[in-house]
Amino acid sequence: MTRLKVAMIGCGWVAGSQVERGFAVLPEQFEVAVAADLDPSRAEAFAARHGIPRMAASLDAVLAMPDVDVVSICTPPNLHFGGVTAALAAGKHVICEKPFVASLAQLEAVRRAEAESGRRAMPIFQYRFGDGLARVKHVVDSGLAGKAYVSAVETAWRRGPDYYQVPWRGKLASELGGVLLTQAIHMHDLLFFLMGPAATVAGFKTTRVNPVEVEDCAVGSLRMADGSLASLTATLGSAKQITRMRFCFEHVAFEVQGDGNDAGRPAELEWTVIPASPEAGERIARAMAELPPGKANFARQFELFHDALATGAPFPVTLDDAQRSLELITALFHAAETGTVVDLPIGPGHSRYEGWVSRA
Template sequence: MSQRNYRSAIVGTGGIATAHAEAVAASAGRAGLAAAVDVDLGRAKAFAETWQIPRVHASLTDLLREGEVDLVHLCTPPALHAPLALECLEAGVTVLVEKPPTLSLAEMDALVEAETRSTAHVATVLQHRFGAGALRLRRLADAGELGRPLLATCATQWYRDEAYFAVPWRGTWESEGGGPTMGHGIHQFDLLFSVLGPWREVTAVAARRARAVDTEDVSTALVTFDSGAVATVVNSVVSPRQTSALRFDYERATVEVEHLYGYTDDDWTVTPAPGHEDVASLWNGERSSVPSGHQGWFAAVLDALDRGEAPPVTAGDARRTMEFIAALYRSAFTGERVRSGQITPGDPFASRMDGTGTPWEKVRNQ
């Protein structure tokens, strides 16, 4: 597998852009920062000075016109993800999109379709798939070492105060696409799906309990999988003791991780079922000090590109996660159980995550 040097550009130089710059810097010369883009040119220049980036632009269009970039790291607010990603695909430039990749399932489908017409790829930044613990869990599960998956729990219980939501694009369906289900819990339940495989059905509740926002601030769901496994998924931004926790109960062991914004091997525990103590030795025999984060994800992106493959998380992978989000909201706001594949083009929940409207909005309009 031959390696090359990829010219990266970061579009949107706010807080998350630093994680991308760090990942590029840690790539051992496999990638380099060629440009920074921001509508606030002063902010772009300051970012470029910090990371020794040679060029700055005020728009993605200006960047692509020069034609001297291989990868675009899209770090803008969510409402810009789909249109800017489409612009990259039309220019034949691979785009790496921060979560959530789009505001709706319909926008996600537009990206999937545009990718088929492009020489480039679109991938979503869902970095928790790539930590050493998650990679090991998938290897052991796929090899049958853990037995059948039976039950899982997935909790993203974070705390965001009113000041957090004072940023204009946060807390609205039009600019953020949803609440903690869309923008916070997506990391954990995407990891859940990467381990347990395709989900089949969801029954959910979403509520606005404490924050003055348009979206929900809590949600919970019961999910069944094609394998027969059952899981609960909780998403919150009103929980003072913050945690990100996943637990997988297999026939032969319980595997758990609890962290906040990123994990190491020290955050994982394995509890073998009686008679299956060998599972612990299989787990501990592969220990690693590598944390989850953008660096592991970006290394996987570069590996895939070197092989001539679509980089992870592929558009198809991200679509399954986005479909779950739409299904959770549809179930929560209609009271129905929603199956995979049920939300088709033309469904209100395909075009907007709030679909036919939230209960609290309907009460306000009465």
């Protein structure tokens, strides 16, 4: 496939990370051709910083450009659905940041729009790409880990008042949620990436760290589809940023901890492997050694995105992955606000199928 021309829609922090850690690492596959933002000065500064030749002041202006192949939606969460569906209708492939859309109903509408347009949309979950996690997943998928028992995922990060100076953050109407939507969503995706979907969800959420509308502390208890159990803990009030994960299987336990800047890099770190026996350890070590090193983070997700468009293969992150993530968010919000346990999947008859933010 030829080099794809990409337009960045929204020129904030995450768009810069996509360019620097993704598209710029893959110059033979991608050219970032357009920087678009409602604030022309921000688009101009972004374009100058990243060597982008064109600027635009609206999504519509970008969609009218016939040479743009892919748009990457990096806008506030409440604008994702409109951006994704408009881009598909205009004949563009789409990459969209998390949360992918604002409801399970919107996700179903994206599926229809994708089918009607003949173009494809990929959600962003770049944290799942790295050699450390790839080796663990290879062992789990091979069956060498055996039966799954329990999993624990802890996202203990820190955000202060300065973080919420960005106008759309901390507001339900624009951010759609807090730690469950913007930070821990990545770590919860890693749980599903390794362990498959959840079947039942219970949880609590609250706001204790900053005076904002959205949750900044949450816990969840999950029964997974395979019968194993999982616990989730998330806060934006940790004195030190820490991500901790532990997965206990019949033949092995896997652990990883990322501190400080490494809190957002669990897939790239070396995981601790605790085999149940020397024989299991030898088999697992041989399996882990089978995988060659590869790219990480945005670079690997975008590399696989390009390959999928060229071959027709599934994207490295699919709409089904987005559905699992959005179902978990919907279930956690509903469980926390009603004191009930939620069975998955969540269908059109559920009161929050149209959105997890309570309309009451």
